[in-house]
Amino acid sequence: MQGPAGNSSRGLPGVPPSTVVSGAGRCESGALMHSFGIFLQGLLGVVAFSTLMLKRFREPKHERRPWRIWFLDTSKQAIGMLFIHFANVYLADLTEEDPCSLYLINFLLDATVGMVLIYVGVRAVSVLVEWQQWESLRFGEYGDPMQCGAWFGQCALYILIMIFEKSVVFIFLLILQWKKVALLNPIENPDLKLAIVMLIVPFFVNALMFWVVDNFLMRKGRTKAKLEERGVCCLRS
Numbered sequence: 001m002q003g004p005a006g007n008s009s010r011g012l013p014g015v016p017p018s019t020v021v022s023g024a025g026r027c028e029s030g031a032l033m034h035s036f037g038i039f040l041q042g043l044l045g046v047v048a049f050s051t052l053m054l055k056r057f058r059e060p061k062h063e064r065r066p067w068r069i070w071f072l073d074t075s076k077q078a079i080g081m082l083f084i085h086f087a088n089v090y091l092a093d094l095t096e097e098d099p100c101s102l103y104l105i106n107f108l109l110d111a112t113v114g115m116v117l118i119y120v121g122v123r124a125v126s127v128l129v130e131w132q133q134w135e136s137l138r139f140g141e142y143g144d145p146m147q148c149g150a151w152f153g154q155c156a157l158y159i160l161i162m163i164f165e166k167s168v169v170f171i172f173l174l175i176l177q178w179k180k181v182a183l184l185n186p187i188e189n190p191d192l193k194l195a196i197v198m199l200i201v202p203f204f205v206n207a208l209m210f211w212v213v214d215n216f217l218m219r220k221g222r223t224k225a226k227l228e229e230r231g232v233c234c235l236r237s
Helices: 004-010 017-022 036-058 067-092 099-111 114-133 147-176 189-219 221-237
Strands: none
Touching: 017 067, 017 147, 036 189, 067 099, 067 189, 099 114, 099 147, 099 189, 114 147, 114 189
């Protein structure tokens, strides 16, 4: 007849041994991609995209982007954010502690250090594009008539910027050994941990990030003024 120790070593029927050993409240490896985690990610995506729609309606009427231009601008950001999200999900499984905590740390670093890196990257690319006069690669400009190649080129540049940002943040994470930090250990409910890292915190931070980055990627007022000035000069001539 086995005692309690023997039962605990075998685990409970139908429950993975890792869940029993790690204890209740532990955010398991792979939990971010379980059904509840995926549901929260989808809900966050809808909320985040709604923020960009709100931003469009807040633009002055005479400067408001047509829906097609708005979609081309925001789709680049959506693809870049999906890359960052899945990179964070993958990196979260590298922790020795709590993957939910590491995901949250990665996310907060992306929203602070990462925002600065994205701004620097967009500015550097924009300077290079202006210097080389690559008109189709100016962020937010797609030609008249609209060219799909311009969107693909700008999207590729933005993804390269996001790869640069994530690489720097990852090195920063390794140097400071933050992968051993467990911010959410005091919280015992694993579903609550997922809700915090996948919805509650990102809801507020993503709203700010999407709003600011959209300003980086949309056509700049200075460029609009140049185009108008060229149009006036052409009419005079």
